Amino acid sequence: MATDYDTPRKTDEELHEESLEELKARRADAQSGQVDIDEEEAAENLELPGADLSGEELTVRVVPKQNDEFTCSRCFLVHHITQLAKGEGAKAVCKDCE
Numbered sequence: 001m002a003t004d005y006d007t008p009r010k011t012d013e014e015l016h017e018e019s020l021e022e023l024k025a026r027r028a029d030a031q032s033g034q035v036d037i038d039e040e041e042a043a044e045n046l047e048l049p050g051a052d053l054s055g056e057e058l059t060v061r062v063v064p065k066q067n068d069e070f071t072c073s074r075c076f077l078v079h080h081i082t083q084l085a086k087g088e089g090a091k092a093v094c095k096d097c098e
Contacts, residue, residue, distance in 0.1 A: 072097055 065071065068081045073090060074097040085098040 070094075 065078055069078050070081060070084055070092045071078050072092060072094040073087065074093055077094070079094045083094045083096070085093050085095045087093050
């Protein structure tokens with residue numbers, strides 16, 4: 001954190017008083033009747049302008065793993081055989097994970 005050397009300096013007593021005031025304010029906030037908002041629930045109800053996708057259906061064509069492909073045992077992604085770094089079958093590792 002940068003220090004601004006032009007600002008007036010506070011004495012230890014002033015710093016102590018400020019910290020007491022901050023603690024009292026925090027205690028008052030903690031005892032207030034304010035309800036915590038669940039961020040995840042709030043994000044679900046968030047609507048972006050012009051982005052109503054409620055009626056849309058996504059269709060993705062899933063292609064089975066081909067004979068010249070393997071599944072990396074570390075990242076679990078399907079790669080072409082040219083990306084094979086070491087191992088075979090269930091112990092195959094891609095070049096990115098090596």
